[in-house]
Amino acid sequence: MATGFYLGIDVGSVSTNLVVIDEKGSIVKKIYLRTEGKPIASVQRGLNQLGEDFKDHEILGAGVTGSGRKLIGKVIGADLVKNEITTHGVAALQVHPGVKTVFEIGGQDSKIIIIREGTVVDFAMNTVCAAGTGSFLDQQAKRLNISLEEFGGLALGAKVPVRIAGRCSVFAESDMIHKQQMGYRLEDIVAGLCEALMRNYFNNVGKGKEILPPVLFQGGVAANKGIKAAFEKELGYEIIIPEHYEVMGAWGAALLSRKTGKKMGFRGFSLSDREIRVESFECPDCPNCCEIVTVVIDGETIPGWGGRCGKWEKGVSRATG
Amino acid sequence: MKVGIPRALLYYWYGPAWKAFFGAAGLEPVVSPPTNKAIMTAGLKAAVDEICLPVKVFIGHCLELQKTCDAVLVPRLTSVARKEFTCPKFMGLPDMVRRLLPQTPVIIWESSGGFLPERVWTPRSGIIFAREFSTPAGQAGVARGIASGVAHEAVNWRGITRGCRRAKKPLAAARKAHAVYTGLLRRGYLPEEAAAVCDGLPDSPGGVRQRVKPPGTGQELPDSGSRGNPDKYVLKSDRGNPGAKPSRVIGLVGHPYCLYDSFVNTGILRFLQQEGCHILTPEMLPEEEIAMALKGLPKAIYWTMGRLALGASRLFRAPARGQAGVDGLIHVAAFACGPEALIGELIKRECHREIPYLQIYLDEHSGEAGLHTRLEAFLDLAGGKGQAGCV
Numbered sequence: 013m014a015t016g017f018y019l020g021i022d023v024g025s026v027s028t029n030l031v032v033i034d035e036k037g038s039i040v041k042k043i044y045l046r047t048e049g050k051p052i053a054s055v056q057r058g059l060n061q062l063g064e065d066f067k068d069h070e071i072l073g074a075g076v077t078g079s080g081r082k083l084i085g086k087v088i089g090a091d092l093v094k095n096e097i098t099t100h101g102v103a104a105l106q107v108h109p110g111v112k113t114v115f116e117i118g119g120q121d122s123k124i125i126i127i128r129e130g131t132v133v134d135f136a137m138n139t140v141c142a143a144g145t146g147s148f149l150d151q152q153a154k155r156l157n158i159s160l161e162e163f164g165g166l167a168l169g170a171k172v173p174v175r176i177a178g179r180c181s182v183f184a185e186s187d188m189i190h191k192q193q194m195g196y197r198l199e200d201i202v203a204g205l206c207e208a209l210m211r212n213y214f215n216n217v218g219k220g221k222e223i224l225p226p227v228l229f230q231g232g233v234a235a236n237k238g239i240k241a242a243f244e245k246e247l248g249y250e251i252i253i254p255e256h257y258e259v260m261g262a263w264g265a266a267l268l269s270r271k272t273g274k275k276m277g278f279r280g281f282s283l284s285d286r287e288i289r290v291e292s293f294e295c296p297d298c299p300n301c302c303e304i305v306t307v308v309i310d311g312e313t314i315p316g317w318g319g320r321c322g323k324w325e326k327g328v329s330r331a332t333g
Numbered sequence: 334m335k336v337g338i339p340r341a342l343l344y345y346w347y348g349p350a351w352k353a354f355f356g357a358a359g360l361e362p363v364v365s366p367p368t369n370k371a372i373m374t375a376g377l378k379a380a381v382d383e384i385c386l387p388v389k390v391f392i393g394h395c396l397e398l399q400k401t402c403d404a405v406l407v408p409r410l411t412s413v414a415r416k417e418f419t420c421p422k423f424m425g426l427p428d429m430v431r432r433l434l435p436q437t438p439v440i441i442w443e444s445s446g447g448f449l450p451e452r453v454w455t456p457r458s459g460i461i462f463a464r465e466f467s468t469p470a471g472q473a474g475v476a477r478g479i480a481s482g483v484a485h486e487a488v489n490w491r492g493i494t495r496g497c498r499r500a501k502k503p504l505a506a507a508r509k510a511h512a513v514y515t516g517l518l519r520r521g522y523l524p525e526e527a528a529a530v531c532d533g534l535p536d537s538p539g540g541v542r543q544r545v546k547p548p549g550t551g552q553e554l555p556d557s558g559s560r561g562n563p564d565k566y567v568l569k570s571d572r573g574n575p576g577a578k579p580s581r582v583i584g585l586v587g588h589p590y591c592l593y594d595s596f597v598n599t600g601i602l603r604f605l606q607q608e609g610c611h612i613l614t615p616e617m618l619p620e621e622e623i624a625m626a627l628k629g630l631p632k633a634i635y636w637t638m639g640r641l642a643l644g645a646s647r648l649f650r651a652p653a654r655g656q657a658g659v660d661g662l663i664h665v666a667a668f669a670c671g672p673e674a675l676i677g678e679l680i681k682r683e684c685h686r687e688i689p690y691l692q693i694y695l696d697e698h699s700g701e702a703g704l705h706t707r708l709e710a711f712l713d714l715a716g717g718k719g720q721a722g723c724v
Binding site: 300 | 595710
């Protein structure tokens with residue numbers, strides 16, 4: 013009997029990750045793609061790649077997470093649509109059953125998850141501010157004209173990290189320019205940025221949370237050695253970066269879909285060849301002017317969402333005109 | 334004459350009373366529609382920048398009402414309980430609104446230490462105080478004033494002061510509506526539902542005078558199921574599926590206009606109800622128990638709404654004997670609210686590691702996605718051990 017696999021997809025603001033796990037829960041294949049503002053297209057690309065390897069195997073369940081989970085969940089027919097906090101917690105526990113704290117820093121949001129005795133007991137997520145997230149680093153790296161990959165390494169070479177205001181990415185930028193003009197070394201400025209991000213993370217997301225080791229650091233930003241170093245310097249102990257740090261959310265979604273064991277809405281890898289169109293319009297029926305999104309797969313319309321009254325979710329079709 | 338009542342701020346506490354007052358005074362009260370995008374946008378545009386979102390929304394409601402009403406009610410409820418205060422912004426509310434509605438007379442509902450109007454200030458141009466409506470002379474003066482564009486010189490000052498004694502009938506109507514309304518809230522009705530019941534009362538404008546009977550036409554509260562003592566805190570069950578056992582009981586605390594304005598909070602209540610949660614709010618708890626729960630504080634909290642929030646969160650966290658506790662506590666606050674920043678911290682410290690706690694700040698660009706992510710994860714937390722974390 014052929015073994016079955018489970019699929020997990022994490023549709024984030026910056027990256028779209030797909031993971032296939034086996035029945036034991038270990039990752040068989042992972043794909044990391046840039047979302048580039050087109051979540052459906054990137055998922056299709058990912059499914060296309062996976063389809064080459066897994067088209068003869070049965071996918072027993074599919075879970076979706078990330079900020080685009082609702083959309084993609086509808087498109088692929090997921091068995092499970094789960095928030096990214098739970099999925100990250102689940103994956104962290106899979107890697108390290110004794111984990112007590114999870115830092116997750118992604119493209120546009122950052123989270124802290126507090127775990128005690130194998131259960132998520134508390135969490136926090138950044139509010140409207142992106143100053144403690146990956147996009148902050150992204151912007152500043154662009155300004156300094158260095159790639160994100162170089163960025164972390166450069167920070168490690170710093171002698172005296174410059175103090176940069178991390179409260180707000182706009183202020184950080186003007187502060188950084190000022191320090192550049194003063195003649196500080198690039199390494200020190202980059203290290204200063206890493207520390208600014210770290211400070212912001214602790215002030216904003218980690219405020220009042222009991223951070224205990226072992227700490228897992230996951231999400232795209234975990235690749236950045238400078239940030240890891242800044243965290244370790246502040247905490248005074250080593251933090252663990254799991255092997256699959258960049259796809260932990262997708263992994264958690266796959267693990268949860270394995271657990272729910274519900275069969276089976278997944279539309280299959282062939283979805284990558286089908287024409288998926290998203291239509292959005294402003295609902296004219298009341299002064300709320302909700303923006304309604306519907307998905308059309310090969311001419312078949314899936315009920316829309318985005319409304320406050322809930323009628324579009326019930327599958328009301330759009331009045332023509 | 335149409336008097337507009339903005340469905341914002343303390344409307345969620347006193348709306349039915351105001352409505353009954355103006356109805357009994359022989360005027361036509363008009364409540365603005367539930368907040369929608371147009372109202373919010375208008376408020377955001379018109380209001381000063383630094384103020385909190387609920388006040389901006391209030392201003393939006395006033396702007397909406399001025400289109401159809403002859404006057405707009407603006408409460409100046411500096412204090413609604415002895416030695417306690419509401420919010421400094423509430424004090425300035427009439428002045429802010431007056432500047433924005435130069436064409437429409439503003440009726441100020443002035444009170445101190447109670448929700449009923451107590452003081453009458455020397456009238457100034459363009460402002461009408463609630464008590465003036467209690468006498469025919471006052472009303473005639475107001476009507477004349479409105480007809481002539483600016484209200485005030487036309488109103489007979491002596492008429493107003495004499496009216497204080499004659500305001501009995503509308504004030505009695507207001508008191509009665511208020512008693513029924515708060516009674517319903519305590520029984521687990523949400524403001525919207527309770528206000529609808531109050532509208533159907535025989536004493537409401539145009540109705541026949543009768544003894545008030547406990548309302549119960551199709552609005553009967555479902556049995557609270559297996560949790561706790563059903564008569565104590567009534568747990569409203571999922572209306573779509575009456576009798577169904579609630580998956581969780583969630584306590585919500587915060588200022589009433591944050592909790593109950595479903596546009597401002599992007600439908601937190603609706604979301605929780607859809608997830609099958611029972612909802613408990615401070616308005617559903619008896620005042621005496623809240624007072625009991627707050628005993629032992631080193632200093633009394635003099636913000637009425639903050640006091641309720643903290644007291645309610647204490648009751649939710651450690652319920653009195655025989656009462657239902659909650660599986661999780663959510664504090665909903667407006668981003669720019671000073672008192673809430675303090676109260677939120679107090680609640681957070683007290684809840685720490687005892688029950689799941691979530692704090693939500695509302696701002697004008699609250700995206701539903703981020704909010705729902707938090708709520709979903711929170712429900713996983715509150716769903717009991719083992720659901721959230723274990724694989």
